[in-house]
Amino acid sequence: MVDGTGGGETITMSTHESAVHAADAHAAPQGFIRKWVFSLDHKVIGLQYFFLALAAVFVGMFLSLLMRIHLIWPTAVLPFFGEIKPETYLSLLTMHGTIMVFFVLTTAPQGGFGNYFLPIQIGAPDMAFPVLNMLSFWTTFLGFIVLLAAFFVTGGAPLHGWTGYAPLSALRSVPGEELGADLWITSIAIFCIGALMGALNFITTTLDMRAKGMSMMRMPLTVWSWFITAILGLLAFGVLLSAGILLLMDRNLGTSFFVPLVTLNGQVTGHKGGSPLLWQHLFWFFGHPEVYIAILPAMGLCSQLLSVFSRKPIFGYKAMVYAMLSIGFLGFMVWGHHMFMSGMSPYSAFAFSILTMGIGVPSAIKTFNWLGTIWRGRIRFTSPMLFAIGFVSLFVTGGISGPFLAQPVLDIYLHETYFVIAHFHLIMGVASIFGIFAATYYWFPKMFGKMMNETLAKLHFWLTFIGAYAIFMPMHYYGMAAGLRRYSQSTEVAYILKLLPLQRFITYAAFITIASQFIFLFNLFWSMAKGKKAADNPWEATTLEWITATPPPHDNFGGLTPVVHNGPYEYSVPGAPKDFVMQTDPEIEPAH
Amino acid sequence: MGLVLLVVIWLITLISTYFFIAKTWWLPAGASAAAAGIDHHFTVSFILMGTVFVAAQLALGYLVWSYRDRGSASTKASYSHGNTNLEIVWTLLTTVLFVGMNLMSSSIWASERFRAAEANAVHVEVTGVQFQWYFRYPGPDGKFGLTKPELEDAPNGNGLGIDSHDPAATDDVVSGIMVVPVNREIEVILRSHDVIHSFFVPQMRFKQDAVPGLAIHMHFTPIETGEFEIACAELCGLGHYKMHGILKVVSQEEFDKWLTAREAEKQ
Numbered sequence: 001m002v003d004g005t006g007g008g009e010t011i012t013m014s015t016h017e018s019a020v021h022a023a024d025a026h027a028a029p030q031g032f033i034r035k036w037v038f039s040l041d042h043k044v045i046g047l048q049y050f051f052l053a054l055a056a057v058f059v060g061m062f063l064s065l066l067m068r069i070h071l072i073w074p075t076a077v078l079p080f081f082g083e084i085k086p087e088t089y090l091s092l093l094t095m096h097g098t099i100m101v102f103f104v105l106t107t108a109p110q111g112g113f114g115n116y117f118l119p120i121q122i123g124a125p126d127m128a129f130p131v132l133n134m135l136s137f138w139t140t141f142l143g144f145i146v147l148l149a150a151f152f153v154t155g156g157a158p159l160h161g162w163t164g165y166a167p168l169s170a171l172r173s174v175p176g177e178e179l180g181a182d183l184w185i186t187s188i189a190i191f192c193i194g195a196l197m198g199a200l201n202f203i204t205t206t207l208d209m210r211a212k213g214m215s216m217m218r219m220p221l222t223v224w225s226w227f228i229t230a231i232l233g234l235l236a237f238g239v240l241l242s243a244g245i246l247l248l249m250d251r252n253l254g255t256s257f258f259v260p261l262v263t264l265n266g267q268v269t270g271h272k273g274g275s276p277l278l279w280q281h282l283f284w285f286f287g288h289p290e291v292y293i294a295i296l297p298a299m300g301l302c303s304q305l306l307s308v309f310s311r312k313p314i315f316g317y318k319a320m321v322y323a324m325l326s327i328g329f330l331g332f333m334v335w336g337h338h339m340f341m342s343g344m345s346p347y348s349a350f351a352f353s354i355l356t357m358g359i360g361v362p363s364a365i366k367t368f369n370w371l372g373t374i375w376r377g378r379i380r381f382t383s384p385m386l387f388a389i390g391f392v393s394l395f396v397t398g399g400i401s402g403p404f405l406a407q408p409v410l411d412i413y414l415h416e417t418y419f420v421i422a423h424f425h426l427i428m429g430v431a432s433i434f435g436i437f438a439a440t441y442y443w444f445p446k447m448f449g450k451m452m453n454e455t456l457a458k459l460h461f462w463l464t465f466i467g468a469y470a471i472f473m474p475m476h477y478y479g480m481a482a483g484l485r486r487y488s489q490s491t492e493v494a495y496i497l498k499l500l501p502l503q504r505f506i507t508y509a510a511f512i513t514i515a516s517q518f519i520f521l522f523n524l525f526w527s528m529a530k531g532k533k534a535a536d537n538p539w540e541a542t543t544l545e546w547i548t549a550t551p552p553p554h555d556n557f558g559g560l561t562p563v564v565h566n567g568p569y570e571y572s573v574p575g576a577p578k579d580f581v582m583q584t585d586p587e588i589e590p591a592h
Numbered sequence: 593m594g595l596v597l598l599v600v601i602w603l604i605t606l607i608s609t610y611f612f613i614a615k616t617w618w619l620p621a622g623a624s625a626a627a628a629g630i631d632h633h634f635t636v637s638f639i640l641m642g643t644v645f646v647a648a649q650l651a652l653g654y655l656v657w658s659y660r661d662r663g664s665a666s667t668k669a670s671y672s673h674g675n676t677n678l679e680i681v682w683t684l685l686t687t688v689l690f691v692g693m694n695l696m697s698s699s700i701w702a703s704e705r706f707r708a709a710e711a712n713a714v715h716v717e718v719t720g721v722q723f724q725w726y727f728r729y730p731g732p733d734g735k736f737g738l739t740k741p742e743l744e745d746a747p748n749g750n751g752l753g754i755d756s757h758d759p760a761a762t763d764d765v766v767s768g769i770m771v772v773p774v775n776r777e778i779e780v781i782l783r784s785h786d787v788i789h790s791f792f793v794p795q796m797r798f799k800q801d802a803v804p805g806l807a808i809h810m811h812f813t814p815i816e817t818g819e820f821e822i823a824c825a826e827l828c829g830l831g832h833y834k835m836h837g838i839l840k841v842v843s844q845e846e847f848d849k850w851l852t853a854r855e856a857e858k859q
Contacts, residue, residue: 087830161827167804168787168829176830260805263785265722266744266751276788276803310659316674341790341825343782343803346705350698357690364686365679371651372678376670378661381593389656393601393649397608400645403690404637409630409697409704412799413619416790416825466600473608477617482794484825487833493823495620495794502617572669579668 028554038138040130041554045137046116047447052141053108053436058521059148060099063092065514068507072500074489087176089488090159095150097162098184101290102191103144105432109297110233111140111198113439114226116447118202120545121223123211123562125555128204132197139194147187150180158184161486163287166258166279167271170250173264182251185244192241195233202230211544213564217321218583220543220568221314224321225300228328229293235332236289243282250274280342284335291428292331296324298435299366299395302388304568305438306370308541309385310377311579313569316369323362323369330359340408341415349408356406363399367392378572382539383457387438390465391431397469398427401476416486419479422472430468437464437520444524445538449551450531456523460516467513471506478502542582543568594660601653605646612638623816623841624796629700631797637693644689709779709811714772714847717781719752720789720802723831725822726752729765731855736781737761744785765854769838773847774817782808790826793839801826814841 029035039045069076070084070092077083084092115133119126127133150157155178160169168174169181206227210219219227246257250271258279259271307314314320336344336352370392379385401423404410414420437460444452483490483499490496490503537546544564548557562584570581573588581588611617622631659669717728717736730736737760744753754761772778782791784802792799798812824835842850 085830086833090827090830090832159827159830165788165827168827171787174787174829261741262787262804263741263744263753266746268741274805276805310669311661312669313671313673315672316679319674319679341799342788342801343806343808346701349705350701353698353701354691354694357694358687360690361683361686365683367648368678368682369674371648371655372674374655374659376672377659378666378669379594379656379659380661381597386593386597389597389652393604393652396645396648396652400641403641403693407633407637407694407697407701409633409700410637412704413630413634413794413797415799416792462600466604469604469608473604477611480619481617482620482792482823484792484823486827489833492834492836493821495821496823499617569673572671574671 038134040126040134042115042119042127042130042133043447043552043556045133046112046114048137049107049111049115049140050113052137052144053104053112054524056099056103056107056144057433058517060096060104061514061517063096063099065510067092067096068510070488071490072504072507074491084488086488087159088156090161090176090486091151091157091180093486094159094161094184095147095157098147098188100429101162101294102188103140103147104436105294105428106195106290107140108436109301109432109439110202110226110229110293111137113301113436113443114202114229114297115198117443117545118223118226119205119209120548120552120556121220121543122206122209122214123544123557123564124205124209125557127201128209129201133201136194136197136201139190139197143187143190143194146183146190150183150187153179153183156180163283164247164279165283166247166250166274166276167260167262170247170258170274170279171262171264171269171271172251173267173269182248185248185251189241189244189248192237192244195237196241199230199233199237202226203234206230211562211564214583217318218564218567220300221303221317221320221324222297222300222543224324225296228324229296232289232293232296232328232331236286236293239282240286243279243286246282247279277339277342277344280339281335284338285332287338288335289328289331291424292327294428294432295395295435296327298391298432298438299324301435301439301442302391303366303370303373304543305384305388305442306373306392307569307571308539309380309382309388310374311380311571312373312377313567313571314369315372315375316365317567317569319365320369323365326362327359330355330362334359337406337411340411346408353406353408357403360399360403360406363395367396367399382441383452383454383461384438384442384539386458386461386465387434387441390461391434391438393465394426394431394434394468397473398423398425398431402427413482414479416484417479418475418483418485421485422475422479425475426468426472430472434464437461440524442539443545444527445534446545446550446552448528448531449534450527451534451538452527452531453523456519460519460523463516463519464513467509467516470509471513474502474506478506540578540580542566542570542580544583547582547584594657598653598657601649601656605649605653609642609646612642620795622795622797623814623818623820624798625813625815626700626704627795627797633697633700636696640689640693705810708809710777713777713779713811715779715781716770716772717783718770718791718802720782720784720791720824720828720835721746721751722786722829723824723835724768725770725791725835725837727767727770728752729767729851729854730760731763731765733760733763735760737764741785763855763858765851765858767854769840770822771840771842771847771850772814773844774814774841776844777811777813780810780812782806782810787828788826789824789828789835792823792825793820795820796839799825814839817841817843
């Protein structure tokens, strides 16, 4: 693999002991551009990803606010978009979904926190391939700009939804599917390239750059989750990239991969022989692992936080690792559960269903272990801990609706209703975002050298936790009453119109929840400037990021090489002087 | 803080569960032969998963309150890395639960989707075109006439592109509403001309995508008369929300009368 940093290569080549030379090998850059813009430092790149995701999440949230307003006040004139037409509404939901899934849920937990903390937590001076790392960020950034450009071109942003089902997405002549749709596909393809580069880097770094004594089974669960996520990314994004290129060819070069003989407004389109289901297979082969790409880092982090703030070792470390591995593995064999109603063979639905139910097993194991971790602990209710507890609650709630959708018989009724929206928003959206919030409150002191304001953080937690339930729980009811998703108006179908009061309640809840995110935004920037100075290990945690300075020096450990003697979760060890034993402390008696 | 968490988590759980039990917003009454079985499995799933949901949330609330740091009054956290026997127990329990639920429902799925419609089923071809549904009946000959994309001409009443030179086409009846007899199996042949649509009638517990390039055969048996709304359940473009139709279930006599009248109109 081309490295391109010259000296950086010696680190990767010379394995674990030689990180001593890190400081000379990878000298800190001086100029602003090399330090903050085209930086090779994984920490700066991590922050760049973090701020990209922060910008993206506010755009995505703003779009959802417009949708919520339109659903209950259809004639309201809104900022930027004026009066919302049905096609504008569909553009909003397409862009909301795409921005949130790719540029928030994939970008922040992995690109952001993974980049910043994976090398530090395994005792490495940087990622294995710093130049590739920089490239992967700027590629992702370009993808975001291309996506946003779709709003400003003739015809506007596409209306085919974040899943981009063909032939709707494959025909240029569909109203609302003009240049914006090409930009949408291009953006996703660019994103895939960035994600593939990132995945390679994460995998190599984890396998090759661990400090002496950092065996795989001593890695923090966060590292495991980023590692497994990277493997999923490597296998999934390549498929989406290829599918995107084929779709682009269908749109622009007259091929027919996804389009059979179709007419549009009575006019023959010139396509023939393609398969709309092929797109769905390719998309969901990526799309289902993507759910785990979004949620696994949050699982890893919340496991970590429950242990840190319960002052107790993680319950069933190995079970947690195996559960994440099985989730990752099974995650590639269940994509067909999105397609029970698609016309796919009903026999394959049976196989996809039972495999999907199988994923419930490792998910349940994780939940039991989380409860086991806080059981007989001594819980400190810091803001990261509150978000981790909130995560567990939301993960259970979002997970429990899974077995309904995983059974084809029930999916006949529930497919494409708000029940689905409730399910995946809770588990993939809100639970993952709780992971991101927990990570921000937990690692902010290390990243910025300041503490965040705890009072504001707790206020943010309560409003968001209750708000998220108030938004998404009623969507289950809406779906149970057959309320369909992707409807810009509920006026045309009588049984959907009757559900309008639920939509009103959801919109009011969304107002409050969205408003409370500005508490977070304010706290974030205010604390950077005015926060209390943070100690090196403010949470009394054991992993390697807490042995180094705050914020960490350019080579992470100031020329030193950490040597690891203990597992990541040694809390309340009998006979130890403090209630936590650092991973670099002398080895304790083998744990029972 | 522990107590507040307990109260909030418990309240959210109980309020959420209340609306499921009270069925404030619920499935409309079933009107097809399959509905009872499906609804029964809904109930079973709700009881099983609802129990898990309530138990997990109540336990979470209780544990965070019970094991809060009480300062000097607190005992030290227990030093334990877990318990393999417990892991095995809950792995087995959840496997039995999830696989069991799946097996319970699979016979219904099989009867809905593995077997073809009965020989005496009423055939209706349902075609989705942005943004409306066409319903075609084969007429007395029992055969659908040929359709050709280049013949599609909605303004002149041939939205389906039926080839009038085909003898089988002459007696085909095309309707804007779907009329079917009660207590007869209906074989639906789903097609689409442009993009993917989905044919959904909640009361029939029936949904199936209509995919261009495919003719998907499905069946259901209405057991109640009345008018039911058909909504499109797959994003099909800007008019998706108004792609709406009516399924009218009538007695066999009424159906025969209706169909004969429509056939007569054609002559």
